[in-house]
Amino acid sequence: MRAVVLVGGEGTRLRPLTLTTPKQMLPVMEQPMIERVLDQLARHGIDEAVLSLGYRPDAFINAYPDGSVGGVRLSYAVEPEPLDTAGAIRFAADHAGIDETFVVVNGDVLTDLDITELVDFHHRHRAEATISLTPVDDPSSYGVVPTDSQGRVEAFIEKPPRDEVPTNLINAGTYVLEPEVLARIPKGRRVSIERETFPTLVGAGTLFAMGSDVYWIDTGTPASYLRAHLDLLLGRRNSIPAPGATLDPGAGEGVWVTGEVSTEGAIVTGSLVASGARLEAGSVVGGSVIGSGAIVEEGATVLGSVLLPGARVAARATVEGSIVGPGATIGQRCSIRPLSVIGAEVVMPSGSVVDGERVPSGI
Secondary structure, three states, X not given: OEEEXXXXXXXXXXXXXXXXXXXHHXXXXXXXXXXXXXXXXXXXXXXXXXXXXXXXHHHHHHHOOOOEEOOEEEEEEEOOOOXXXXXXXXXXXXXXXXXXXXXXXXXXXXXXXXXXXXXXXXXXXXXXXXXXXXXXXXXXXXXXXXXXOOOEEOOOEEOOOHHHOOOOEEEEXXXXXXXXXXXXXXXXXXXXXXXXXXXXXXXXXXXXXXXOOOOEEEOOOHHHHHHXXXXXXXXXXXXXXOOOOEXXXXXXXXXXXXXXXXXXXXXXXOOEEOOOOEEOOXXXXXXXXXXXXXXXXOOOEEEOOEEOOOOEEOOOOEEEOOEEOOXXXXXXXXXXXXXXXXXXXXXXXXXXXXXXXXXXXXX
């Protein structure tokens, strides 16, 4: 079976990280997000995927020069202009010559969804299209999908007001489509699958949906990107945090490592420390991801945060609940407070305070 993976967006909610790296190429626990998505597809027998590209396509093409990831063969469909969700699906499917049942996934959604079960549900109901659904506490920011007792979709309500939501089940971003759906998508213009294609299928009575309460997260915001790391780190998903990671009692309680690291004299708990990282004596690291080659200097503190590869936190600085971009430097005695995002290669002057702000390169 084949899949279309939507990775064309600019990732504006994760700027400044996405000013230099497409969102789906950002690492989650030292593995690019797109690889985690493709690994999930491979586990369910999908052996070929076309990446629907728009923003910075060369980042994907150059990353996988042999055209495969984890046993999934890749092809690339680069949009000449933004075509929105349905337009991108049709463009990619046409490019790949897809002419049978196929799967569509969003490249920024991480989930343990049983795709095999979703495909079986789709075929049993002889659906033209099937949507995976997931429950959320506040569905008003998503596409809300009420269904009848058979799973047939009754409406597709995009981002309804909180006091008008008919269900807490939302569009989870994984679809099974018949090729006939492609003919419903006009060529050569922006077409939203949520606002145009799905409502048309509702009218035809051929759109079905299957709910599931398995793990699901949209990684598109700083808070959810952080959470995607911590969910793996804290065992909220049934997998090791990172490829090749092992627990190292000598490094600290609940500390995973992915290679040779230096932690002597540091206080480390519940964290991942990647190959080549150095935590100096007197530093404190808790509930965090320390990327490959990152440095936490003497007396610095990193709590509930992600340091991307090559980042450095200088002596007596503090980073809490934040993301520090690759190669960035947090100067001595800086205070980086929750939900701050520091861009790639940024150098924060000593004593700076960043409180929930986004700091791009060039400050």
